[in-house]
Amino acid sequence: MTNVYRYKENPIIEPIDVTPLHKNFEVIGAFNAGVTEFNGETILLLRVAERPVSTDPQIVKAPIYDVVNKKMQVIELDKGDAQYNFEDPRTIRRADNLGTFFYLTSLSYIRIARSKDGHHFKIDDQAFLYPFNSYQEYGIEDARCTKIGNTYYVNFSSVSRFGVCDSLISTKDFISYQDEGNIFAPENKDVLIFPEKVNGLYYALHRPSVSNVFNIWLASSPDLRSWGNHKQLISTRADKWDSGRVGGGIVPIKTEAGWLVIYHGATRNNRYCMGAMLLDRFDPSKVIARLENPILEPEASYEEKGFFGGVVFGCGGIVKNDTLRLYYGVADTSMAGCEMSIKEILAQLKEAKLE
Amino acid sequence: MTNVYRYKENPIIEPIDVTPLHKNFEVIGAFNAGVTEFNGETILLLRVAERPVSTDPQIVKAPIYDVVNKKMQVIELDKGDAQYNFEDPRTIRRADNLGTFFYLTSLSYIRIARSKDGHHFKIDDQAFLYPFNSYQEYGIEDARCTKIGNTYYVNFSSVSRFGVCDSLISTKDFISYQDEGNIFAPENKDVLIFPEKVNGLYYALHRPSVSNVFNIWLASSPDLRSWGNHKQLISTRADKWDSGRVGGGIVPIKTEAGWLVIYHGATRNNRYCMGAMLLDRFDPSKVIARLENPILEPEASYEEKGFFGGVVFGCGGIVKNDTLRLYYGVADTSMAGCEMSIKEILAQLKEAKLE
Numbered sequence: 001m002t003n004v005y006r007y008k009e010n011p012i013i014e015p016i017d018v019t020p021l022h023k024n025f026e027v028i029g030a031f032n033a034g035v036t037e038f039n040g041e042t043i044l045l046l047r048v049a050e051r052p053v054s055t056d057p058q059i060v061k062a063p064i065y066d067v068v069n070k071k072m073q074v075i076e077l078d079k080g081d082a083q084y085n086f087e088d089p090r091t092i093r094r095a096d097n098l099g100t101f102f103y104l105t106s107l108s109y110i111r112i113a114r115s116k117d118g119h120h121f122k123i124d125d126q127a128f129l130y131p132f133n134s135y136q137e138y139g140i141e142d143a144r145c146t147k148i149g150n151t152y153y154v155n156f157s158s159v160s161r162f163g164v165c166d167s168l169i170s171t172k173d174f175i176s177y178q179d180e181g182n183i184f185a186p187e188n189k190d191v192l193i194f195p196e197k198v199n200g201l202y203y204a205l206h207r208p209s210v211s212n213v214f215n216i217w218l219a220s221s222p223d224l225r226s227w228g229n230h231k232q233l234i235s236t237r238a239d240k241w242d243s244g245r246v247g248g249g250i251v252p253i254k255t256e257a258g259w260l261v262i263y264h265g266a267t268r269n270n271r272y273c274m275g276a277m278l279l280d281r282f283d284p285s286k287v288i289a290r291l292e293n294p295i296l297e298p299e300a301s302y303e304e305k306g307f308f309g310g311v312v313f314g315c316g317g318i319v320k321n322d323t324l325r326l327y328y329g330v331a332d333t334s335m336a337g338c339e340m341s342i343k344e345i346l347a348q349l350k351e352a353k354l355e
Numbered sequence: 356m357t358n359v360y361r362y363k364e365n366p367i368i369e370p371i372d373v374t375p376l377h378k379n380f381e382v383i384g385a386f387n388a389g390v391t392e393f394n395g396e397t398i399l400l401l402r403v404a405e406r407p408v409s410t411d412p413q414i415v416k417a418p419i420y421d422v423v424n425k426k427m428q429v430i431e432l433d434k435g436d437a438q439y440n441f442e443d444p445r446t447i448r449r450a451d452n453l454g455t456f457f458y459l460t461s462l463s464y465i466r467i468a469r470s471k472d473g474h475h476f477k478i479d480d481q482a483f484l485y486p487f488n489s490y491q492e493y494g495i496e497d498a499r500c501t502k503i504g505n506t507y508y509v510n511f512s513s514v515s516r517f518g519v520c521d522s523l524i525s526t527k528d529f530i531s532y533q534d535e536g537n538i539f540a541p542e543n544k545d546v547l548i549f550p551e552k553v554n555g556l557y558y559a560l561h562r563p564s565v566s567n568v569f570n571i572w573l574a575s576s577p578d579l580r581s582w583g584n585h586k587q588l589i590s591t592r593a594d595k596w597d598s599g600r601v602g603g604g605i606v607p608i609k610t611e612a613g614w615l616v617i618y619h620g621a622t623r624n625n626r627y628c629m630g631a632m633l634l635d636r637f638d639p640s641k642v643i644a645r646l647e648n649p650i651l652e653p654e655a656s657y658e659e660k661g662f663f664g665g666v667v668f669g670c671g672g673i674v675k676n677d678t679l680r681l682y683y684g685v686a687d688t689s690m691a692g693c694e695m696s697i698k699e700i701l702a703q704l705k706e707a708k709l710e
Contacts, residue, residue, distance in 0.1 A: 135587075162587050163565035181584035185563045185572055188540065208540045210518035211566075217540055226581035229536035232517050 002276075002295040002345060004338050011302045011334035012327075013113055013121055018048055021109075021127060022072060025050040025063075028106055028307055030123075031329030033113070034143035035250070035316025036152060038174055042318060044113040044121060044327060044335065045128065045143040045154060049106040060086055062103030064138060065131045075103060090308060090332070107131075108139035110156065112174060118318070118325060119337070128174060135160045135167065135182060144315050146193040146251050153224060157189045158182065166191040166206065168225065180225050184208075190216075190247030192261070193224065194284065195254065203284050205233065205261065207247040214245030216263060218285050231285055234277065236265070241294050242275060244268040250317045250326065252279070257346050258288050262295070262326070264313055272311040273297045274328070278349045289349040295340065296328070306331025357631075357650040357700060359693050366657045366689035367682075368468055368476055373403055376464075376482060377427060380405040380418075383461055383662055385478075386684030388468070389498035390605070390671025391507060393529055397673060399468040399476060399682060399690065400483065400498040400509060404461040415441055417458030419493060420486045430458060445663060445687070462486075463494035465511065467529060473673070473680060474692070483529060490515045490522065490537060499670050501548040501606050508579060512544040513537065521546040521561065523580065535580050539563075545571075545602030547616070548579065549639065550609065558639050560588065560616065562602040569600030571618060573640050586640055589632060591620070596649050597630060599623040605672045605681065607634070612701050613643050617650070617681070619668055627666040628652045629683070633704045644704040650695065651683070661686025 015027040029049035036043050052061040052074045062075040079086055084102065085093040091101040110129035113121040129140050138159040146153045151170050154177070158167045163186030171177040184191060187209035194203040201220040204227060208217060215235040219227040236243050242265025253260040259279040266272040273294035280286035298310045314328035322343050330336045370382040384404035391398050407416040407429045417430040434441055439457065440448040446456040465484035468476040484495050493514040501508045506525050509532070513522045518541030526532040539546060542564035549558040556575040559582060563572060570590040574582040591598050597620025608615040614634040621627045628649035635641035653665045669683035677698050685691045 162570075163563070163568070165585060182586065183583050184540065185543065185561065185574070185585040186565045187542075187563070206540065208518070208542070210541045213518070215517075219540070221581050221583075223577060223581070226576050226578070226583035228538050228576075228581035230520060230540040231537065 001293065002340055002348065004296055004340055006300060007119060007337040009119060010300065010336040010338075011330055012119065012337050013044070013046065013123070013335040015333065018046075018111070018123055019125070020050050022050055024053050026053050029108070029333055030111075031332055031335055032142045032313050032315050033327055033329070033335055034110075034145040034154060034156075035318060035327050036145040036147055037318060038152070040116070042115045042118045042121075043145075043174065044115075045145055045316075046111045046113050046123070046335065047108050047141055047143065047329070048111045048127075049108045049139075049332075051106040060092060060105060062092055062105060063107040064103070065107060065136070067131055067134055067137060072107075077103075104138045104159065106139075108141045110140055110143050110154075113335075129154070129156065129169065129177070132179070133158075135162055135165055137161065142189065142313075142315055144192055144248070144251055146195050148195060148224075153180075153193055155183065155191045155193060163187050164189050164209075183225060183227055184219075190249075190264070192248035192251050194252050194259070198284055199282060205248040205252070205263075214247065216246050216248060233279075233285065234263075234287060234290065240292075241265055241267065241271070241273050241297070244270070249274055249314045252284075253319055253324070253342070254281070255342065255346060257281075257349070259284055260342065260345065260349075262314060262317070262324075265294070270308070270310065271298065272313050274312055274314050274326075276345050276349060278346070289352045291345075291348055291352050295345060296326070296338065298330070300330075300336070302334060302336060303330045306333030308332035312336075356648065357695055357703065359651055359695055361655060362474060362692040364474060365655065365691040365693075366685060367474065367692050368399070368401065368478070368690040370688060373401075373466070373478055374480070375405050377405055379408050381408050384463070384688055385466075386687055386690055387497045387668050387670050388682055388684070388690055389465075389500040389509060389511075390673060390682050391500040391502055392673060393507070395471070397470045397473045397476075398500075398529065399470075400500055400671075401466045401468050401478070401690065402463050402496055402498065402684070403466045403482075404463045404494075404687075406461040415447060415460060417447055417460060418462040419458070420462060420491070422486055422489055422492060427462075432458075459493045459514065461494075463496045465495055465498050465509075468690075484509070484511065484524065484532070487534070488513075490517055490520060492516065495522075497544065497670055499547055499603070499606055501550050503550060503579075508535075508548055510538065510546045510548060518542050519544050519564075538580060538582055539574075545604075545619070547603035547606050549607050549614070553639055554637060560603040560607070560618075569602065571601050571603060588634075588640065589618075589642060589645065595647075596620055596622060596626070596628050596652070599625070601630075604629055604669045607639075608672075608674055608679070608697070609636070610697065610701060612636075612704070614639055615697065615700065615704075617669060617672070617679075620649070625663070625665065626653065627668050629667055629669050629681075631700050631704060633701070644707045646700075646703055646707050650700060651681070651693065653685070655685075655691070657689060657691060658685045661688030663687035667691075
């Protein structure tokens with residue numbers, strides 16, 4: 001097992017800390033934040049999920065943002081409607097389970113939280129990334145931030161009736177940004193862009209959804225906007241903690257031993273943990289090692305319980321010498337922080353054998 | 356309706372015309388060919404489907420090519436096995452219908468047919484494209500060929516346990532080729548690469564599969580190998596001939612009026628027709644017009660009946676002045692040819708209004 005020091009003040013950000021942007025909405029999640037450092041501060045690119053307040057327990061509401069008319073629409077559905085499946089609190093599905101989902105029960109966007117000490121955060125009053133095209137009418141989720149030169153590249157899931165695709169923006173100031181387009185076609189999420197070129201090309205991990213198969217793939221790019229040479233990198237492992245799905249976690253960390261990748265995995269029952277693998281420094285398509293056990297599991301009460309419990313989901317971290325300060329979403333509700341030793345994880349990876 | 360002149364000798368190529376490459380296999384399909392001209396000849400990049408001969412009607416065989424060991428494996432399944440669904444003659448699915456498919460009942464690869472007159476074809480003895488990596492262990496399907504400069508780019512579906520992705524090779528002689536990688540991650544097929552840059556970028560249509568939604572998307576590229584800026588272009592239309600799925604057909608044709616795209620559409624009952632749309636010449640993300648009715652439907656007996664009947668599926672054509680010589684797969688079995696007037700299709704598109 002990996003030694004994890006969880007912050008005493010966890011969760012460090014909760015929904016109650018965030019003022020909703022929409023009238024008659026409540027914030028139900030402030031989680032799964034991308035992470036970087038900017039102007040001497042730790043920046044969390046928080047996923048804020050807002051839900052229309054519902055007074056009638058028989059009615060489920062689904063918010064959709066009409067980007068063209070800049071207007072929030074709220075669809076109301078009756079829980080008794082046999083057309084729909086309301087089992088998952090996050091989504092409204094077709095009763096026949098065909099298709100991924102019809103609607104989401106909340107709309108997410110990206111809002112920045114800033115901290116000088118990495119523990120106490122102040123949350124911006126406004127959104128940094130709010131749905132700006134029709135691929136985002138159901139929201140923007142799970143940002144990752146990669147700094148290349150003096151530019152910050154932020155990628156995220158764009159969710160709409162067209163499915164889930166992965167989109168990219170670039171910014172130098174976290175105020176304005178440039179739209180770099182949808183970089184992976186649906187269904188795709190959990191993209192991690194490497195922080196530098198390897199042998200003349202940019203690399204990214206991505207996670208296409210092939211029916212009920214959720215594995216991590218690798219792609220390369222000359223310009224960060226266009227991606228090719230798609231290869232499957234790792235797959236789920238039967239009967240293990242990552243038997244149901246795997247997907248990118250935090251932006252790969254360059255070490256002497258290779259690229260350290262912290263990824264998430266889940267069982268078919270949606271228990272989400274974080275694990276580690278090591279990729280060849282000069283050829284990221286070569287998996288050198290993968291840990292048998294997770295490095296972080298839902299154990300604390302704030303990880304076990306919440307809107308969608310039993311989830312730790314890291315989208316970013318800060319490396320300080322040997323310490324990885326991992327910030328991670330808990331229970332699809334709040335943000336927590338923890339620290340781990342990179343040397344310890346690398347030593348475990350050195351011990352681990354590839355099956 | 357569009358006037359179609361079907362070749363009198365249709366089907367122009369049938370499975371019986373093709374000698375199987377594998378011992379104890381039979382050719383069950385010679386269809387869905389990419390098309391180009393090379394050295395004064397019409398070249399068809401035939402999809403040849405070979406199936407292990409089965410003498411026991413209770414046993415269904417699934418061929419898988421082990422690329423590493425260069426060895427064909429044949430898996431035998433009992434039709435009584437409740438784990439599987441054998442309803443579709445093309446695939447073996449899970450009985451619970453989760454996932455797309457487990458196995459295919461035949462293995463496809465690409466073989467060249469050549470003709471001096473466009474009507475009479477001689478088929479090469481060997482494959483041009485035979486599975487060369489693990490993404491193709493179930494086969495290579497539905498090639499399209501785009502000539503840019505003096506290089507021919509051939510893209511096709513690579514089918515494996517990893518899903519269906521789209522791959523690219525380039526060739527100058529149709530003997531040797533260069534692997535350009537998987538250009539679209541799974542699930543994706545029916546990619547059409549435009550024959551020239553538009554405003555400094557290459558363009559392609561592609562068809563991601565988002566659960567049970569099959570729409571045509573557009574992407575751009577600086578180098579043909581890496582693709583980004585994904586946008587949905589057209590979707591299926593309820594209660595029409597293309598209500599179930601749409602996907603690219605033949606390589607877009609440059610006209611004064613814009614890019615003429617011949618695409619395929621199918622109903623939920625898998626009746627496949629060919630239709631037409633027109634894209635802005637300087638911005639292919641703008642759909643100028645789309646025909647209400649198909650330009651080609653399964654009507655002839657060789658289109659109505661076969662391994663998978665009720666299918667016309669064009670992957671390529673040759674333009675001679677105003678004439679489009681369209682070569683198309685029929686009933687997932689054979690190849691047919693027909694001719695249409697491009698002016699007539701453009702006139703119909705001019706009449707057509709976008710809904």
